[in-house]
Amino acid sequence: MNTFVYQSTPTRVIFGAGKLASLSEEIQRLGARRALILTTPEQRELGDHVARLLGERSAGVYPHAVMHVPLETAQAAREEAILREADCCVAVGGGSTIGLGKAIAMDSGLPILAVPTTYAGSEMTPIYGLTENRLKKTGRDPRVLPKTVIYDPELTLTLPTGLSACSGLNAMAHAIEALYAQDANPVISLMAEESIRALAQSLPKVMDDPYNVEARAQALQGAWLAGICLGSVGMAIHHKLCHTLGGTFNLPHAQAHAIVLPHAAHYNRRAAAEPLRRAARALGGQQADDVGPLLYDLNRRLGIPLALADIGFPDHGPAEAASIACASPYYNPRPFEQDAIESLLTRALKGQAPG
Ligand SMILES: NC(=O)c1ccc[n+]([C@@H]2O[C@H](COP(=O)([O-])OP(=O)(O)OC[C@H]3O[C@@H](n4cnc5c(N)ncnc54)[C@H](O)[C@@H]3O)[C@@H](O)[C@H]2O)c1
Secondary structure, eight states: OOOEEEEOSSOEEEESTTGGGGHHHHHHHTTOOOEEEEOOGGGHHHHHHHHHHHGGGEEEEEOOOOTTOBHHHHHHHHHHHHHTTOSEEEEEESHHHHHHHHHHHHHHOOOEEEEEOSSOOGGGOOEEEEEETTEEEEEEOGGGSOSEEEEOGGGGTTSOHHHHHHHHHHHHHHHHHHHTOTTOOHHHHHHHHHHHHHHHHHHHHHHHOTTOHHHHHHHHHHHHHHHHHHHHSOOOHHHHHHHHHHHTTOOOHHHHHHHHHHHHHHHTTTTTHHHHHHHHHHHTOTTOSOHHHHHHHHHHHHTOOOOGGGGTOOTTHHHHHHHHHHHSOOOOSSOOOHHHHHHHHHHHHHTOOOO
């Protein structure tokens, strides 16, 4: 297992089992004194542990992060940060908790130290999301990019296997789309390929033994690289479809990503043939010229649900989602074609292999 300190421009990255212990030192390094600790209600205990670890540097735990950062939650958290005289936020958790940290940072400029416990990758991006009146708005703002990220694989041991697999595929989606991004570049593509390889090798081991720290470390390293991909280059059809499934149909984030990815990759198989061959190589399919079936098989091996119907997508969903996606498409190597997208989503709805 690699243990290292990595400093890119501009996020400082500390990686290694047990590295949560360096949090206090990292707060000091930022010139901060009192950290408001953010968690979800489910991870409050971990927040309390962090507070004990920080001692005087803790401004207390705010355990109210929820999915998609509702505006009221963000406002209440901002007020809490002022009330407790916090001069930085420590976000311990997945994309929802880090998203709450970003909402505070956007308004107040407070620096964020992120301690990710899933593979979603938000910690490496300047992208924020806020939900008002059931509408989620996203945008980019350099102020919301965490200053410091501590990746401690030990904190991922408790991530349930089902969520680990889906969250890992959520990360892999960032890397796959980075390979054919409009602004793809050689460095990010190297990171993307390595991310896919790391996730493909480690996730089956995590499923066999969720307490295998080596496998958890490899998965988290893949997620880190995937997060850099997401923050650095533009995403394409896969992310557009998943935003629609999350925003309009309220489907769970990581699961929707995992189910749609084989179908989105298949959709782009000819338009992005060379980038997707790199993805296939990283997945271990040396000769494959269609990465879709490889991803579908991986999902099956990992026990990920294969059908969007199983996570709440309705029968009328494919037509509606295809039309929403086509109304404001992202860049994609193959143009958005409404009929083809509807048929892609219909196969995903039913859990059929891409084709
Ligand atoms: N802005 C970005 O760049 C970006 C990137 C990726 C995801 N996101 C956003 O993040 C959200 C999804 O994040 P997510 O998939 O990480 O899920 P999440 O943060 O919603 O976490 C899901 C559940 O798992 C729990 N959990 C997390 N880590 C755990 C662990 N190690 N052990 C036990 N339980 C744990 C959480 O407390 C929560 O109950 C979405 O709203 C998505 O839009 C944003």
